[in-house]
Amino acid sequence: MRHHIQFKMLIAHGIVLLLSLILLGLYYWKFEIADFATEWEKLRHQFQQQDRQFINEINEFRGKPDETRTFLYSYAQDHSMRISMFDREKGKSITADSLSHNIFSVTLQDDQYTDQKHRYDFTFTHPVTWNMLRPVQSSSHILAVAVLLFCLSTVFLGIYSRRLAMLPLVTFYQKHSDLIKSDFPHYPNEMEWEKIYSSLLKANETLSLEKHRQSAAMAAISHDLKTPLTSIKGYMERLMRGRVQSEEKRQEYYQIIYRKATEIEKLTQDLTEYVQNANHPLLVRKRVPLHSFVRSIASEYEEELPTFSAKLSCSCSIIGNPTLFVDEQRIRRVFANVIHNSLNHSSTQSEVHISFRVYTENDMAIFELEDNGPGVPKEELQKIFEPFYRVDKARSKVKNGSGLGLAICKGMVEKQDGRIHAYLPEKGGLGIKIALPLQAAE
Incomplete structure (x- = not known):
């Protein structure tokens, strides 16, 4: 059944992607291609008018080959284009090339007499940049x-x-x-x-x-x-x-x-x-020394929290060298969710203070995290672990949280034979207590 559902999900993703591409293509074809063609014709017409003007101007140099050549090169350089003039009678051509490389271009042809004896064919190559086509801006x-x-x-x-x-x-x-x-x-x-x-x-x-x-x-x-x-x-x-x-x-x-x-x-x-x-995730459980794990967590957040106008104080009462047998990455995710939950629901009027206490009790490692935020009503302590549960918005700095953070924590801890619950500390705020089983000594 699970493989069947996964196959259906794969097919659904493929269909959605294909439909999105088709709709995007239809939108571009209907609203953009027509405008692009119109702009392209306008640009060609503009170039043709420019070419006619060039021919009219070069006709003024009839019978003056040197001045004709000078004007040809000057005009091509001023307009960053390429102009080829082919003498049909002599079979020779003159090309003035000032066209920039690696640029899109359009080539137009025309022919005119420039004197009484010779007939010339002109080929004009104009540069085209994306800025000339307004639909690209869309x-x-x-x-x-x-x-x-x-x-x-x-x-x-x-x-x-x-x-x-x-x-x-x-x-x-x-x-x-x-x-x-x-x-x-x-x-x-x-x-x-x-x-x-x-x-x-x-x-x-x-x-x-x-x-x-x-x-x-x-x-x-x-x-x-x-x-x-x-x-x-x-x-x-x-x-x-x-x-x-x-x-x-x-x-x-x-x-x-x-x-x-x-x-x-x-x-x-x-x-x-x-x-x-x-849905029963695959856990990668291994032996994790409790001392080094606690030091790692404390060090990480003692460095990070000051950037959020917050601080972490840690106290540790561990006897011996006990070890946990957990999926370390998922348990780290639990602590990250709990700490960021305290930051998101803290009061904006004072510095956030999170206390982190660790001790062992009855073959369990106990982690207590307490903050100085507004807390939650006593009757709602168990509800905060339900999916999509949110406290009163007046108590929270975050207006669009998913409401899944603590629910994810509960699932991760219980999948590893642990327990998690919330309580109200005597000094106020909210406390989260996490209990994880210790690895039996070999």
Whole structure:
């Protein structure tokens, strides 16, 4: 089943990419090619008028070969072009070449008499730069359309991924829905039927709860995607309709569009990481000395936190040389999420202070991280580990967080036989306690 779902996801990514390229090509063909052809014809007509003017001017030097040659070279140099004059009677040609190399050019031909005895064929080669073609400046429109297609593709793939992930559960529910929803009679003297009845009721409650959670998750994802997408759409409409005249304002809009797209990318990354943790990730566990691990964490954030107007104080009470048996990279990710959660939800009026305490207890390594932020209400302590849960915005400096950081932490810790919970320290703020099993001595 898992390989089947992965194959479907691969096919979906390929189809979305192909459709995006087709739509982008159709947009360019419909709105850009016609303008490009018009501008090209105007440019050719301009060059032809310039060539006619040259022929009229060179006719003034009839019978004066030296002055004709001088004018030919001077005109070619002044206009950075190449002019070839071929004498049909003598079979000789003169070429004045001042055309820049490595540049796109267009060649036009004409013929005129320049004196009474000789007939000359002229070949004109004009330089063409991208600045001469105004439709090329519409590349910003193409970029805007590409960003819009990227965002829409992300939304489609997110919805499709969710449907694939739910497919096994939905299939199970559909096959057993009649049995689960049935009203079973109560048999007080039949213990076996009593257990079956109780199990089915619990299964029904679990499925209902899971369905409610999935609906809440989809509502949260839709809200988080809709906000930046609405902004991106608004700014791109102004750019595409030519309502933004100044280059400075256009650059400002591009930066806003990029920032909003980055928010969507961050949300999809967090969502992908959460789903991977929920679907039994492959752990690379190894022996990690507790002393060196704690020193590494403390050193890293003692250096980093001052750049966020924050500081870390560490205290360690470890007896002996215990070791952990964990996936070190994932556990480091847990500490990164917890510490950055403290930074994001700290008060803006004072310096952030995070205390990091480590000790051992009953074959477990205990890590306690406490901050001096506003904390959370006591009744919401367990909710902060639920996916897409957010505290009151008034308590947070971050307005568009994914709400998955602590949920990812919980999944990573519990997958490695550990525990994590939140508490309220006596001095205020929020505390996170992480317990990881120690490696048994060999």
